[in-house]
Amino acid sequence: MVLVQLVHPHRADEAPRPGELLDLARDTSVDARQRLLLGVVALCDARPPAGELSPVLGEIFLTLARQAEREVRKVLAERLAHADWAPAALVNVLALDEIEIARPILASSPLLREDDLLRVLIEASLEHQIAVARRSGISGRVADAVIERAEPAVLMALATNRTAEISVDGLRRLVEHSRRVAALRGPLTRHPLLTEALAEQLYQWVGTALRQSIAARFTIDERALGGAVYDAVEGVLRPTTPEDVALGHPDRDEMERRLIDKLRSAGQLRAGFLIRAVRDKRLGLFAHGLATLGGFGVGEIRQALEAPTPEALYYACAAVGIDRAVFPNLLTELRKLNRGLPGDQGEVVWLRGALSSGSAARAFRALIGGEQGKLQAAV
Numbered sequence: 001m002v003l004v005q006l007v008h009p010h011r012a013d014e015a016p017r018p019g020e021l022l023d024l025a026r027d028t029s030v031d032a033r034q035r036l037l038l039g040v041v042a043l044c045d046a047r048p049p050a051g052e053l054s055p056v057l058g059e060i061f062l063t064l065a066r067q068a069e070r071e072v073r074k075v076l077a078e079r080l081a082h083a084d085w086a087p088a089a090l091v092n093v094l095a096l097d098e099i100e101i102a103r104p105i106l107a108s109s110p111l112l113r114e115d116d117l118l119r120v121l122i123e124a125s126l127e128h129q130i131a132v133a134r135r136s137g138i139s140g141r142v143a144d145a146v147i148e149r150a151e152p153a154v155l156m157a158l159a160t161n162r163t164a165e166i167s168v169d170g171l172r173r174l175v176e177h178s179r180r181v182a183a184l185r186g187p188l189t190r191h192p193l194l195t196e197a198l199a200e201q202l203y204q205w206v207g208t209a210l211r212q213s214i215a216a217r218f219t220i221d222e223r224a225l226g227g228a229v230y231d232a233v234e235g236v237l238r239p240t241t242p243e244d245v246a247l248g249h250p251d252r253d254e255m256e257r258r259l260i261d262k263l264r265s266a267g268q269l270r271a272g273f274l275i276r277a278v279r280d281k282r283l284g285l286f287a288h289g290l291a292t293l294g295g296f297g298v299g300e301i302r303q304a305l306e307a308p309t310p311e312a313l314y315y316a317c318a319a320v321g322i323d324r325a326v327f328p329n330l331l332t333e334l335r336k337l338n339r340g341l342p343g344d345q346g347e348v349v350w351l352r353g354a355l356s357s358g359s360a361a362r363a364f365r366a367l368i369g370g371e372q373g374k375l376q377a378a379v
Contacts, residue, residue, distance in 0.1 A: 034068050038076070061086075080109070081105055081109055084111065091105060095128075096120065096123065099127040099131070103131050106120065107135055108136075129154045130154055138161070140165040143166045152184075155174065155181060156181070168195070171193050174188060179205055179262075182265075185202065185206045189210045189213045205266045205267075264292055271317075274322065275322065279333065283334070283337045295361070296316060301313075306338075308342065308345045309343060309346030310331055311349050312364055313331070313334075314331075318357065
């Protein structure tokens with residue numbers, strides 16, 4: 001690698017003399033090539049070319065830039081970021097260079113067109129895509145392409161870009177994406193293009209603080225929205241058709257998983273919901289909810305439900321805030337739904353005393369993981 005000291009062949013307020021550039025052009029060393037490149041840029045800055053840049057001069061720029069060291073390309077990108085006279089081909093080459101070189105070009109170059117930006121979204125790295133999404137005044141076509149690709153970090157950059165041309169449909173899709181990408185919710189709550197209809201939709205899966213922010217901007221009927229969430233839950237907890245309640249229904253497990261995800265996103269998944277699910281004879285919903293609330297695997301919860309002792313299940317319930325005084329009745333109901341399991345072997349651990357959620361979670365994992373020797377230390 002050739003180390004180059006970036007010494008400009010002129011003062012900051014003075015372009016190089018043609019004779020200096022001619023001398024550099026005759027020198028074929030790497031250092032001279034790079035000083036020549038920066039000298040030509042300085043000359044064009046001082047005396048911007050009229051109209052289209054000469055194709056010959058454009059080819060000189062491109063050739064020199066391709067031969068330049070990384071640090072020289074970085075300086076070049078910074079110098080050309082706002083230039084409207086630069087060769088378009090060179091600007092596009094720099095836009096696809098490594099991100100530290102490309103960033104000023106992607107942020108500011110007036111020569112990048114829609115198709116150029118779309119090419120970056122397709123061909124370049126995630127960091128390049130984020131830079132495009134942050135670019136001031138990107139068109140609706142580019143914004144739609146960002147939304148279509150659905151990369152969370154890029155969506156986040158777009159949601160915080162107040163100058164982007166986002167259509168009503170584009171914002172609707174961003175709100176839909178916020179169901180799975182929690183980081184989008186805050187920026188969308190404050191987005192100037194957010195409509196009341198989209199605000200109501202967003203309201204259903206944000207937390208308390210963001211709900212207050214939405215309510216401050218729009219007239220939100222909290223009771224009606226709360227009822228809508230309740231009705232959605234009721235529709236799954238108390239299905240009306242025989243097909244929905246059949247134990248062998250192939251879509252039942254996925255339906256229950258989706259409902260739990262929806263309730264968690266809306267901030268409605270709590271210990272009380274699990275107790276209610278058992279009372280409504282929804283064992284699968286209980287398993288998914290307990291796993292999600294506790295940060296456990298559904299397979300681990302099912303293993304606890306099939307165990308010869310209720311100890312592991314008790315620890316899982318304690319970890320999510322189900323009171324130990326409630327657990328005996330809950331266990332009775334679960335055994336009715338689950339062929340008498342978990343069994344009645346082992347100690348009545350819930351009579352030992354209160355247990356913190358962290359200790360309960362560690363005890364559960366120690367039991368399910370087969371690490372019985374660690375159980376006492378975990379508790």
